[in-house]
Amino acid sequence: MAKRPNTIALRLVLGAVLGSLAQLSALGLLAVSAYLISRAWEQPPILYLMVAITSVRAFGIGRGVLRYAERLVSHDAAFRGLERLRVAVWRKLVRLAPAGLPVWRSGDLQARLVDDVDGTGDRWLRGTLPLAAAVITAAAAVVIQSAILPAAGAILALALLAAALAGPALASWSARYALRATAAERGDLTENVRACLHGREELVAAGTDAVALERALAGDERLRRAHARIAWSAGLGQAAGLLAMAAAVTGALWTGIPAVADGTLDGVLLACLALVPLAAFEPVLALPAAAQQTAAAKESGRRLVEITREPEPRPDPAEPMDFEPNPLGGPPFIEIKRLSVTWPGADRPAIEGFDLKIQPGERVAVMGPSGSGKSTLAAALMGFLPYEGSLRFGGVELAEYDGDDVRRTVGLCSQDAHVFDTTLAENLRLARTSATDDELVRALRWAGLRDWFDGLDLGLQTPLGEHGRAVSGGERGRIALARCLLADREVLVLDEFDAHLDAATAERVLRTAAAALEGKTAVIITHRPLPDGVVDRTVHLRPPVPAPRDAPLSALLDLAPRG
Numbered sequence: 126m127a128k129r130p131n132t133i134a135l136r137l138v139l140g141a142v143l144g145s146l147a148q149l150s151a152l153g154l155l156a157v158s159a160y161l162i163s164r165a166w167e168q169p170p171i172l173y174l175m176v177a178i179t180s181v182r183a184f185g186i187g188r189g190v191l192r193y194a195e196r197l198v199s200h201d202a203a204f205r206g207l208e209r210l211r212v213a214v215w216r217k218l219v220r221l222a223p224a225g226l227p228v229w230r231s232g233d234l235q236a237r238l239v240d241d242v243d244g245t246g247d248r249w250l251r252g253t254l255p256l257a258a259a260v261i262t263a264a265a266a267v268v269i270q271s272a273i274l275p276a277a278g279a280i281l282a283l284a285l286l287a288a289a290l291a292g293p294a295l296a297s298w299s300a301r302y303a304l305r306a307t308a309a310e311r312g313d314l315t316e317n318v319r320a321c322l323h324g325r326e327e328l329v330a331a332g333t334d335a336v337a338l339e340r341a342l343a344g345d346e347r348l349r350r351a352h353a354r355i356a357w358s359a360g361l362g363q364a365a366g367l368l369a370m371a372a373a374v375t376g377a378l379w380t381g382i383p384a385v386a387d388g389t390l391d392g393v394l395l396a397c398l399a400l401v402p403l404a405a406f407e408p409v410l411a412l413p414a415a416a417q418q419t420a421a422a423k424e425s426g427r428r429l430v431e432i433t434r435e436p437e438p439r440p441d442p443a444e445p446m447d448f449e450p451n452p453l454g455g456p457p458f459i460e461i462k463r464l465s466v467t468w469p470g471a472d473r474p475a476i477e478g479f480d481l482k483i484q485p486g487e488r489v490a491v492m493g494p495s496g497s498g499k500s501t502l503a504a505a506l507m508g509f510l511p512y513e514g515s516l517r518f519g520g521v522e523l524a525e526y527d528g529d530d531v532r533r534t535v536g537l538c539s540q541d542a543h544v545f546d547t548t549l550a551e552n553l554r555l556a557r558t559s560a561t562d563d564e565l566v567r568a569l570r571w572a573g574l575r576d577w578f579d580g581l582d583l584g585l586q587t588p589l590g591e592h593g594r595a596v597s598g599g600e601r602g603r604i605a606l607a608r609c610l611l612a613d614r615e616v617l618v619l620d621e622f623d624a625h626l627d628a629a630t631a632e633r634v635l636r637t638a639a640a641a642l643e644g645k646t647a648v649i650i651t652h653r654p655l656p657d658g659v660v661d662r663t664v665h666l667r668p669p670v671p672a673p674r675d676a677p678l679s680a681l682l683d684l685a686p687r688g
């Protein structure tokens with residue numbers, strides 16, 4: 126297959142070309158204006174000035190138009206790159222869920238997904254493109270200055286080189302700790318603010334709200350100080366650049382005035398000598414900030430690489446099998462034999478030696494004491510976790526399939542399903558964006574929420590509040606169930622949907638949901654026995670027996686058969 130051209134890279138190169146042309150126009154504008162003013166003072170016939178006048182107009186218009194085009198093209202490229210990067214990070218996070226995410230705190234993750242992705246994307250826009258424009262403009266300015274007076278060209282070259290090296294080095298060196306710290310500090314601050322907001326009731330009840338607030342404010346103060354340090358250092362770098370610019374202008378006059386005096390330089394060009402350095406330094410003065418941006422982007426990039434390098438709990442096979450577990454259509458035959466599942470990082474399995482066969486369309490209740498591995502079984506069925514033993518869909522090991530294919534067939538209503546801070550309709554449509562209002566209402570009826578829904582003044586437009594605060598725990602669980610039923614998967618795993626329901630309501634919900642479950646396989650994880658008719662059978666999960674650790678020899682001897 127022919128390789129598609131990298132359109133983002135092409136756009137960035139075009140942006141760099143346009144940006145450089147804009148800077149060159151600024152340089153031309155200043156140089157020709159200086160010439161025009163000096164030459165006009167000699168009052169020659171106007172025709173002698175026409176080329177210069179037209180050039181000034183062309184450079185003036187060109188500078189604005191080229192700058193505008195450069196902004197359009199380079200920002201377009203940057204936003205495309207950001208989109209691609211953010212989606213890639215998000216996809217990786219989805220693959221790490223549910224086992225990998227606890228490695229990072231949610232506020233830190235949010236900072237990585239939002240700020241670090243932005244920071245990394247800014248590297249090209251605010252780091253590399255200004256550098257390209259500065260190098261090209263500086264080179265052109267040195268050529269022009271040398272053509273007018275070689276000595277002044279040499280001075281300008283030295284001054285530009287000094288500014289281009291010293292300014293960014295000074296700005297990055299004096300802010301090196303602050304630059305490294307800001308990304309992590311931002312993550313901490315987001316996390317602390319989140320903790321204050323989300324845990325406000327608990328913090329106030331425990332009387333520790335002031336302590337939590339103080340911690341957040343201390344983080345805010347550290348971040349403010351880091352930013353002040355970065356701004357101060359950028360100023361220092363710019364000051365070095367301004368000094369070099371002043372030296373270049375002084376050097377130009379210092380070499381130019383004697384040259385005019387001894388007749389080797391036309392006096393009209395003296396103004397050009399003095400003004401060309403001003404235009405040459407304009408992009409160079411932006412380099413300290415560009416260097417800081419690059420350093421900060423590197424740190425952001427490192428934090429993103431930490432996410433992308435995190436091993437996936439259940440990597441997809443290199444060559445996944447075609448997902449067709451039931452050639453006749455409908456749910457697949459599920460066969461579990463001596464299944465062992467261990468969470469990444471755990472030292473012992475959460476499920477060990479579990480056997481189960483589920484016929485297509487069967488409804489099976491899974492019971493077991495807390496911690497016996499019921500939710501772990503749900504995660505394994507969703508293709509989230511690696512396993513040992515056998516877990517087959519239609520005779521093929523689940524590990525042979527692409528995880529996304531599995532999740533298009535298996536739907537999960539998890540016990541801590543998230544309710545988003547938006548309307549009831551939007552929360553339900555997450556499962557199926559094309560669902561009509563009638564289908565949403567039908568899903569609510571299946572989940573036993575018809576009476577509740579009829580009492581809502583705003584109907585489907587009812588806002589559910591942050592984390593579903595505007596609804597009760599039982600309603601929240603059933604909204605999640607309605608969402609799961611609306612998704613219309615062949616296999617449904619309901620993980621304690623009834624956690625906040627009384628026994629009678631839970632049974633009623635399962636009876637109304639039966640219409641949606643018709644012809645589908647359902648694995649219903651629950652703590653309380655469900656009556657016959659609601660489920661076909663009940664299986665029990667037992668927690669794995671922990672292996673005796675460093676059992677003393679005497680204990681082993683005690684277990685050995687005697688005689």
Ligand SMILES: Nc1ncnc2c1ncn2[C@@H]1O[C@H](COP(=O)(O)OP(=O)(O)OP(=O)(O)O)[C@@H](O)[C@H]1O
Nearest residue numbers: 223224468471475494495496497498499500501502
């Ligand atoms: N995300 C996770 N990361 C690491 N270990 C986990 C994770 N989730 C569960 N475990 C571990 O797996 C074991 C089984 O937990 P699981 O949640 O599957 O039990 P459960 O039967 O669903 O419990 P409950 O009825 O209380 O919900 C526990 O020892 C738990 O610590």
